[in-house]
Each structure stands twice: as structure tokens, then as C-alpha cells.
Amino acid sequence: MQSHLVRAPLTSIMGLIYLAKETDKNEESFEEILDMLSESAEELDKIILDIAHKTEKLQIKSPRN
Numbered sequence: 001m002q003s004h005l006v007r008a009p010l011t012s013i014m015g016l017i018y019l020a021k022e023t024d025k026n027e028e029s030f031e032e033i034l035d036m037l038s039e040s041a042e043e044l045d046k047i048i049l050d051i052a053h054k055t056e057k058l059q060i061k062s063p064r065n
Contacts, residue, residue, distance in 0.1 A: 006051075009044040013037060
């Protein structure tokens with residue numbers, strides 16, 4: 001489940017990077033691509049932070065012997 005959550009924004013980022021490379025930097029759509037890229041990166045960051053917090057909670061509940 002966690003893998004799918006991470007892959008979705010990562011796939012968007014990869015696609016947007018490809019699209020940005022194919023787009024003239026002076027086109028209006030290039031700025032839109034950068035905005036979407038930023039949104040996808042923020043989404044991925046939130047997912048990773050959520051996974052890290054869940055992992056931390058699990059480690060606290062079951063400490064190593």
C-alpha cells in the first residue's frame with residue numbers, strides 16, 4: 001500500500017520532468033508544468049513524512065530487546 005502511495009506522485013514528477021524538457025521555456029505552459037511539479041513534490045514529501053511518523057510510532061510501541 002505504501003509503495004503505491006509513493007509511486008503515484010513520483011510517476012507524476014517523472015512525467016512532468018519529461019514534459020518540461022520537451023517544452024520551450026518561454027511558453028506559458030512551462031510555468032504551469034513547474035507548478036504541477038511543485039505540487040507533486042509536496043504531495044510526495046507529505047506521504048514520506050507520514051510513513052516516517054508511522055514507522056517511528058511502530059518502533060516506539062515495540063522496542064528492540
